[in-house]
Amino acid sequence: MSKNLFWKLVLIVVIIVLSVLEIFPPSKKLKPGIDLAGGTSLLYQIDTSDLSSEEKRTAAQDMIRTLQERIDPGNQRNLIWRPHGNDRIEIQMPLASKETQQLRERFQEKLDLLKKYNLDLRAVQRALVQPQGMSEADYLAARTQEFARLAGGLENRQQMLKELAGAYDAVTAGERNRDQIRAKKQELAGQLTEAKVEIQRVELLAQQWKELDDPNRAERLKGLTEEEAKQGLIRQYIETELEWSAALSAWTGAEGLKAQYESALYKVEQVNVDLERLQGILEEGKAKRDVDLTAIKATLPQEASAIIDELVVAYDGYAKVSGRLDSPEDLKRQLQGSGVLDFRILPTLSDGILSETAIKSYQDRLAQYGPNPAKSGDGNYAWRKIRDAEEFKSGNAITAEFAGKLYVLASSKADEVLLHEKGGNGWELKSARPDTDQLGRWAISFNLNEIGANRFLQLTKSNLNRPLCILLDDEAISAPNIQSAIHQSGQITGQFSYQQVQDMVDKLRAGSLKARLSDRPISENTVGPLIGQDNLQAGLKAGVYGLIVVSVFMLIYYILAGALANVALYMNLLIILATMAFSRATFTMPGIAGLILTIGMALDANVLVYERIREEQARGSSIRMAIKNGYHRAFSAILDSNLTTVITALILWLVASEEVKGFALTLMIGLVSNLFTALFVTRAIFDLMTDMKILKSKLTMLQMIRTTKINFVGVMPTLLVVSIAMVIAGWVVFLSRDEAKNSKYAIEFTGGTSVRIRLNEQGKDLDRAAVEEAVRQAGQQMNNKQIAEGTGVQQIGPADSLEYEIVTTATNRFTATLLFPAEEKKTVEEVRGLVLDAAKGVGDDRLIKSEITAGAQPNEFILTTTQTNRNKINEMVAALPGVECANEKTEESVNQAIIAALGNKLDSLYNLEPANVTAQPITPELVAQKPYLVDYQGGVLFSGEFGENKSESLQRLADRFGQLRFKSDYGKYGQFEYKLFAPGQMQAVLETPLKGVEAAVLSPDVLYGGSEETEWNQFQANLTEWFTRGLELETSLPRVTQIDPSVGEKSMQDALVAMVLSIIAIIIYVWIRFGNVRFGLAGIVAMVHDVSIALGMIAITPWLASTAIGKFLLISDFKIDLTIIAAILTLIGYSINDTIVVFDRIRENRGKLAHVTGNIINLSINQTLSRTLLTGSATLMVLIIMYIWGGAGLRGFNYVMIIGMVVGTYSSIVVAAPLLMLGIKKEKESGKKDYAPSPDKQYSRNPSV
Template sequence: MPSSMKWRVPVVLAAIGLSAWFAFPLSQRINLGLDLQGGMHLILRVDASAVKEDVRDRDVTGVALEIIRNRVDQFGVREPLIQRQGSEHILVQLPGVTDRDRALKLIGQTALLEFKLVADNPRLVERALKGEAPQGFELRADEDGSPLLLDTEGALTGAILSDAWVEPGELGLPDVNFRLNRDGARAFAQLTGANINRRLAIVLDGTVQSAPVIQSRIADSGRITGRFTREQANDLAIVLRAGALPAPIRVEEERTVGPSLGRDSIRAGLAATAIGASLVVVFMVLYYHLAGAVAVLALALNLLIILGSLGYLHATLTLPGIAGMILTLGMAVDANVLIYERIREELKAGRPLSSAIAAGYDKAFSAIFDSNVTTVIAAAFLYWFGTGPIRGFATTLTAGIIASMFTAVFVTRVVFDILLGLGRLNRLSMAKLIGETRIDFVGKRRLCYVLSALVIGIGIAAFIQRGPQRYGIDFAGGLLQEYRVDHPVTADAMRATLRKVGLGEAVIQEFGSPTEWLIRTADDTDADVERTIALTREALYADLAGTAPPELVRMERVGPVVGKILREKAWWAIAWSMVGILLYVAFRFRHVDFGLAGGIALLHDVVVAAGMLCLMQRPIDLIIVAGLLTIAGFSINDTIVIYDRVRENLRAARKVDLGQIINLSVNQMFSRTLLTSLTVIVEVLALYFFGGEVLRDFALCLLVGFISGVYSTVYIASALVITWRRAFKPS
C-alpha cells in the first residue's frame, strides 16, 4: 500500500466528517429559498427626486434601508434579507410572507405623521373650498368626509414620538397610543397649552385620521383613533415606532410565491433528484461493475460535500439550486467515465492492473480539470449577473463541480489503492456497448456545416419573428399571475372570464395542467398592477370558484427599467462567459484556432437551444439564461476531451496529417463522448419529467443544448480546426 495513504485516508475522512457536520441537521444548516418555502422578493427604488433640495445631500437610500429594516424586524419575519443595491435600490426578501397587500403597505408606507391645528374661521374655509386656500393653510377632509382647513405653520411631525402601541378604544375598536420624547413633549405641551378648545388634526401620509378637540395641555402621550382593524393598528404602531421614510418608495420588481407552490416544488425537486440519481447508479453499476460501485460511493460523497458547502456558506437552497445539484451529479459521473475508459485502454494495451489504474487517473486528469474549469467560468458569470434563485443555481453548480473533482479524482483513487493494497482487487471487468468506430467525421464537415447553418437560421428566424414575446417577464417587464383552480378550465373559458373585467388582451397559458393558469399583462405602474390584480381576483372568484376559491400561487412583477437592465446583463454574461472559455481553451492548447473552433461550437449549441425555445414558443427568462450558460460550460467539456486526445496523438505521430489525427481522436473518444453525455442527459430527462412545471422549460433548454453539444463535439468543433488551418495556413 502506498505510503501516501497515511495522509490521503485522513483527508477523505476529514472531508466526510466536516461535510456531515456542516450539512446536518438540514433544517438548521440550510435555508430554503423563497421559491421553496413561499415568501416575497422585492426590489425597491427610493425616489430621491421627491426629497426637498436642502436635504438631498443626505444618504436618503441608507436612511430608508434602516427604517425598512426596523419595520420588518418588528413585523416578526424570520431571517429576512434586506440589502442595498446601488445608489437608490433596496433588495427585500421576506420568507414565509404571502400577504402581499399588508407587506407592501408596511414596507412602502411613508408613514409621515403630522399634528396640525384646524382653522375655525368659516371665511377661510369658504375661500379654500373655492380653490383659494390662504398661504400657510391646506384643505383636507376628515374621517367623515367633511372639509377641514389645516394650519401648516408650526405643525409637528412623528419625529417627536418615542414609542407607539395598540390598546382597545371606544366600542372595542383598537387605538394607537403614543409616547413623546423629551423634545417632543416640550413642543407638544406648548402647542396644546396655547390652543385649548381648538381641534388638532392627526394626519398620516396626507390623510386625516382624527381631529379631536384639545381639552387640556398634553405633555407626555396621546392617542390616534380611527376605524382601524387590529392588524391595521398593529402595522401603524410598527411604522410609527420605526419612523417615516425620507422619500417615496417605488416597487420595481416583485415576486410572491405561495406556500403550496413551494411545497410542490420541494416534492418535485426531491423526486427528480432521486429518480435521476437512481438511473445513473443503475447504469454505472451495470456497465462498470465494481468500478461503477466505487463511482456511486463517490457520488454519494459528492452530494454530502455539496450540502456541507451550502451549510458552511449559509447559502440558500433554491429550486434552480436543486436543478444545479442534479446536474452536478451527472457531471461528477462524467469524470469517472473518462477515468474508467482510460483504464480500459491501458488494460487493453497489456499493462498490469495497478499500473493501468495509475495511468488512467494520470492521463484523464488534464481533460477533467480543463472541462470543469470551463463550467466554473460559466457559473461565475452566471453568479455575477443573476439574482436570488439564479445565484443559488450558480452556487450549487460551482460547489458540485469542485466536489466532483475531489471525489472522482482523489477519493475513488484512494478506494482503488486500498483494494489493491489489501489484495481484494485482481481484475477490473467492464461492459462495452460501443466498439471501435472508423467514421470519417472530418469528411462530412461540409454537409454538417450546411445542416448547422439551416438549423441556426430557422432558430434566428423564430427569434426575430417572436418579437417582444420571445422574452419572459424577467426581461420584458409586466405582471405575471399564476392561479390554481379546483377543476379543469379551458383556454376559451379563462379568456371569456377575463374579458368580462376588461382583461381580454391578457396573455394566458396553461401551466402543466388545465387547473393551473398563467395570466400575463403589460402593467408597469403601481396603480395598473393593483387594478389588474384586483380585477383578476374578482373575475376568477366570480366564475371559476368551485368547492374551493381560486388560489394565487405565484405573482411576479418586473418594471420596464429593471427588465431592460436584466436583459442587458444576461446577454453580457453569455458573451463574457464565451470569451472567458475561448481564451482559456486557447491558452491551454497553445493554439488560437482550437480556442476559436471550440468557441464557435459552444456558440452553435447556445444559439440552437435558444432558437429551438423560440420555435416552440417558450419564453426566454432568467432561468433559461442560466440554462444557456450551463450549456456553454458543459458543451465545451467533450470538445476539450477530444482536443486533449488530439494533442496527445499529435505528440505521438508528428508527421501524420492533421485530418487523420482528428478523425482518429474523435473515433477513439466517440464511445465515451456518448457515455458522458448520456449520464447528464438522463439527469436532465428526470428533471424534465419529474422536476415540476417551473423547471420544465429549463430542462428542455438543457436537453436541446446537450444533444446539440454531442453533435457539435464530433462533427463541428474539430472539423473547424481543419477549415481554419486550410483557409489561413495553406502551407
C-alpha cells in the first residue's frame, strides 16, 4: 500500500469516527424543526401608535424582517414568523435536541435548587409591613412565623431576619417619634406666628441654645419679647426643636436607626446569589471563574456551596452542546429592546453641578412620580433604568430606587447627549462586534458613520473626565469616564458575559425597530408538529424503507461497486447530519428536501463513474486502468453538475428570504460532502482493493439497458410541439385557477384564519387527525373548498392536551352597504378609489384589498372585506365624507364550520354576569391593607362578584382573560400587566371554584400620581371595560384571529431575484465550461419546461382529486406551501443535474468540432440513457414509497418530486439536448466549415446514430 493511499484511508476513518461521535445518539443530537417536532409559539403585540399610516400597514412585516436579521439571519434555527394583522406577530421556535434539553434541565434544576437558598426579598418586605386593622400581637406572631418559613431552618438566616425585624421596629418607632415631635413643633410654630413672634429669630436662638447658660438664655428671651407667656412658648418651641433635631439625627445619622436598618437589610440581600451574575461568571475562563465562585461561596451556607459545585459541573456539560436558542426564554431575551444606542453624560455626587438639595429633589420626584420625564425630570436631567446595578455601585453617579429597580440621573442637555431622535438626525452605527477590554473582559466595539463620529468627538471633547452613560434601548449599560476625546470608534465595557455581549451586538447590527414590541408575549404555548405526529412517523418510516430499497437495488445491479456506492451514500448522509449537528442547525422539511436532492446526486455520481468503468472494461482495459479512466472521464460531469447546483444554492443562501435558506444550507453541505464521498472515498477504497489484490479482474455489473440507437434528433420537432403544449397547458391551468373560490396557495402565502379550541370530556377521544378531518368534512358539506382543502390542525401543549389550533386559508368576511349622498353620482371605480385612499390612511392591508360592487340603488355600494375589526372599518368609513354604513354583516364561515364539526365537544365559556365591579388605585395605604399588591403599586385594583349560581376557578379565569388578548380591538387598552387573585387572598388553589375575583393591573406608561388626572381616568375607564368584558365573555371559540401571509411581498421578491440571478449565473458558468452560450440557454429552457409542467400539475390537483383515478392515486388538493416550494427547488436541482450530465457527454463527443451535430447529440443521449434511467428509477423508488406510505402530510411534497423526476428525465433527453441544434444549420449555410472529425473517428465508441 502506498503512503499516499494510507493517509487517504486514515482521513476517511477519522471523518467517519468524528461524524459518528458528533451525531450519536441521533435522537439527542439532531434538532428537528418545528414542522417536524413541534415547539413553542409566542404571540407579541406591536405598539404602532407612533407610526404613520403607511408604516402601520407594513409594521408587522417590517418588524419580522428586522428581528429575523437580529436573531436568525441564516434561518438555521428554523423560526417560523407569522404576522397577525398589522400589530401582532407570532414566532414559533423548535425544541432543542433531546440531549440539549436534558443537559439544560439538569443545569436549571441546580439553579432552581440554589434559588431556594435565596430569600424572597419581596416576601421579607411584605412581612415587615403591619397590615391595617391587625393587632400588634397578631402582627408580631405572623411576622415571626413568616420569617421562620423564609429562613428555611438555617440559623444564620433566622438571626439575620431577627436583626432586620429589630432594626425595622426601631426605625419605624424612631420615624413615629420623629413625626410626632415634628407635628408638635409645627403646632408651636403656628402659635408663635399668631403671637407675632419672628420665627426666624427663634430658629437662630435655637441653634445657639445649648451653648448658653441660664442667665444668658433668659436675657436672650427678653430680647425677643417682654411677655412671660410668649417667653414660655418660645422656650417650649426651642426645647421641641432640639428634641426633633436629636430624633432626626438618631434616625438619619451615619450610625442612626435608618442606617442600621439599611445595614441589616443589606446583610439580608447579600445572602442571595445574583443568579444572572452567577451565569455570567460561569462563562468566564476557569482561573477567573474559580476566584469569583470562591468569593460567592464564602458568603453562603455549606449546603449552598455544594450546590454551586454541582452547578458548575452541570453547566460545563450543558455548555458543550448549548446554542443561543435552546428555550423560549432565550428567544424572549433576544426579542427585548429595539436596538437603539444612545449616549448621555452623567452628573455625579461630587462634581458640584447639582447641589445636595437639587439631588434630593430629583430623588423625591422619582419616588413620588416614577421615572416619567414630565414629572421626575425638568428638561435638563431625566432618570434612566440601570440594567445591571453592579455596574454603577463603584462610581459616584446619582442613583435612586423606584419599584425595586435602580435608576441613574442622566443629562438631557443638547450638548451632553447623542441620541437617536424620531425622524433620524443623520448619525448611525456602522458596525458592532464582540471584543475584549484591557482587562480581558468581554466588551463591545463599535464604529460610527462620519456624522456620528463628528458629533461623538464633540460630545467627548467637551466633557472630559466625566462619566459617559451608554444606553441600549434606553437602559443604562455602563458609564465609563471619558479619558480623552473619542472620534469614530468606541468600546462598551462592563462586567458582561459573552452571551450578553452577543445579544447586544445582534441588536445593534440588526438596526433599530420602528415600533415597540411588547416586553412579554401576550401568549405562549407549546405546539405539535406542523405536519402532525402521525404524518411525521409515517414519513420517516417510509423514507427509511425507501432508502433500504435503493440500497438493495444498487447492490443487486452493481454488486461490489453497488456496495461501495451504498457506503459512499451512507457516509454522505453521515457527514451531512454531523455537520448540521455540529453547527446546531435545525432539520426542517425544506432541509429534508435538500437531503433528498443530495441523495439523488450522490447516486448519480456513482452511477456516472460505474457506467464509465463499464465502457472502459468493454474496451479491454485492465481493472486498474478502467477505474482510473472511469473516474477521470466522469469527473467533469460530476463537477459541473454539482457546481451548477451549488451556484443555485449559494445564491439562494445569499439573496433569497429566510424561508428557503434551510434548503440552501443543507444542499450546499450535501453537495460538498457528495464530491468528497463520490470522488475521494470510493476511489480510495477501489485503490485499496486493487493494491491488496482483492479486486483482480473486471467489475461485474448487470446491464438491463443495453446500448441503444434511438434517433432522438429525428423526433425532436414532434416532441418539442408536445413539450410546448404541456408548458402552455401548465401555465393556463396555473393562472386560470379561481383564487377566490379555492386558492392554490397555502396559508403562508394567502393568510387566513387561526382558531384556538379546547375540547371537553366528550371530545377527549379525538386526536389531531380526527379534528382535522371533522373540520374538513364540515367545509365539504358547506361547499367551502378553502376549509375542505386548506385546513390544518396543530396540537397545543403536551401529548394528552385537549387544546388545538385550527389554521385555514378561509377567512371570515365582513360586508356592508356604503350609502353615498344621493346628489353624488359615483361609479364603482370612483368608489373603489375613495375606499382605497381611506384604507391607506388607516394603514390596513385587508381594507386596501376590499372589494366594491354596485348596490341596489345608484348611491349604494357593497363593501366586502376580510377585515372583521369593526374599529378599523369604522375608522375607514369615517374618512369618507358624508358616507354612512348600513346592513353590516359578518359571514363567519370558519366559525360555523368548526362549530358544525365539533359542536358539543367544544369547551365553552359562559357569561359570569359580573356585579359590584369596583376599581381603586393601588396606593401605599392599600398595599398596607393587602400586602400581596406590593408589586402593583401605582396601578389599579379591580374587583367583582359573579352572578347567582355562577362560579369559576382561578385557572379558568386566567384562560378567560388570556383569550381577550386575541380580540381584534385589544390594542386600545394599551400595554399593561396584570395578575388575578382570589378576593382578599394572595394565593388560592387554581382549581377551586370562586364567587368573585380581583385583578391587579399595572401599566408601564400610566401610574397613579405620576400621570395627568385625565390620562389616569381614561386608563382606569378603559381597564374597567376590559375587566367587565373578561367576566362577561361567552364563546365556544375563545380565540379567532386573522393571519396575514407569513411570506411577505418582500420575501417573494427576494426569491424571484435569487432565481433570476441563479439563471444568469448558470448560463455564464455553462457558457464558460462548454464554450457556447447555447448550452446555458438550453439548460435553462429545460428547467423552465420542468417547473412549468410541475406548477400546472399542482394547480390541476382539485380536479384530479375528484376523479376515480385521482382518488386511486391518493391525489388531493395540494397547496403551494414552503414544503412544495422546497420540492420545486429540488426539482430545479435535478433538472440542471440531469441536463449537465448529457451536455458533458456531448462536449466530450464533440471534441474540437466547432458545432454540435445531430449524430453527436444522438450518440451522447444513447450513451447516457442507461445512467439517466438508472438514477431516475432509484430516486423514484424512494419517492413512490414515501408518497404511498409516508402519510398525507408529506404527500404534496412527494407528488411534486415524482412529477419533477419524470418530467426532468424527459426534458434532459428530448428538450435540452436537441435545442443545441437550433440555429446551427443557418450558420453552416453562411459559409462556416467544420474541420473536426466525426464522432465515430474518435476513440472507440458506440457507432454514431
